[in-house]
Amino acid sequence: MSAVMLQTALTKLREAGVRMTPQRHAILSYLLETMSHPTVDEIYKSLEGKFPNMSVATIYNNLRLFKDVGLVRELTYGDASSRYDANMSDHYHAVCIHCGMVKDFHYSSLTDVEKEASVNTGFQVTSHRLEVYGLCENCQIRQ
Amino acid sequence: MSAVMLQTALTKLREAGVRMTPQRHAILSYLLETMSHPTVDEIYKSLEGKFPNMSVATIYNNLRLFKDVGLVRELTYGDASSRYDANMSDHYHAVCIHCGMVKDFHYSSLTDVEKEASVNTGFQVTSHRLEVYGLCENCQIRQ
DNA sequence: ATCTCTCTTGATAATATTTATAAATAGTGT
DNA sequence: ACACTATTTATAAATATTATCAAGAGAGAT
Incomplete structure (x- = not known):
């Protein structure tokens, strides 16, 4: 299931003319694997094993990109950190x-x-x- | 209408043991008068004629107080400023x-x-x- | 009316999240 | 492999909100 969704998402990005990078791929697949609606900080910590030098700005940039393309939804909670949901189905x-x-x-x-x-x-x-x-x-x- | 609501609110605060101050009174009555769900900054600007030295912290403090007592509702919008609603009816x-x-x-x-x-x-x-x-x-x- | 205790205010610093900037890096088509 | 351009990284900046604390002001007791 997740693998198929990842392929669909990658296709969507390619069609939108978005260049693929290792960081981008990692953030996207992490979002599609997890069901936990992670915050930027949670994503950052989860991926720092694979990408010790990744900047938080990269995560913010890519999440905004994914949001614009329609791959993820941002859930805002006042002054608390936003959470991100890659499940775009009706719920x-x-x-x-x-x-x-x-x-x-x-x-x-x-x-x-x-x-x-x-x-x-x-x-x-x-x-x-x-x-x-x-x-x-x-x-x-x-x- | 607004005058009655203000009296009710003042009574509620007195019963909760909350001390009345000019700033507190002004913020509360402004919230009850307006229907515009103002932000902290809007409240600040609207009252700076009467209270040129009022601190924004005072507004934040009092809004939190009103919220705790159940007189206003905070509407949060991600990184944008919260808005405050003194209409506690079902809507x-x-x-x-x-x-x-x-x-x-x-x-x-x-x-x-x-x-x-x-x-x-x-x-x-x-x-x-x-x-x-x-x-x-x-x-x-x-x- | 004044005293006194305590809560509140105001000014400022601190915190946290997110965005902007710019140089270095790395995709991708040719 | 080259070149063009988007992306990453590191850092600074912006923004909203909270914390701190000395000074000031309610409100009940005297």
């Missing part, structure tokens, strides 16, 4: 208010909300974001 | 992706989502956040 997130862990869940897409919001506000609505907050299973035990 | 937000403006809208509360998410993820869900993104009326014209 939502549950965020732990204690440890920050993010877990996926599915729910029938809220197309009604976008229509309703558009009528109500006059906005030309293009997307929405839904998250639930609470304690993850680990943090429930520890409290 | 959602439409955010303009061009100018950042936030407009309220109403929608039948998504209690189902929280239940579904809880079952799906094992989280003990306490709240949710829903936002729609798009172009506000002004920015639609200018594009």
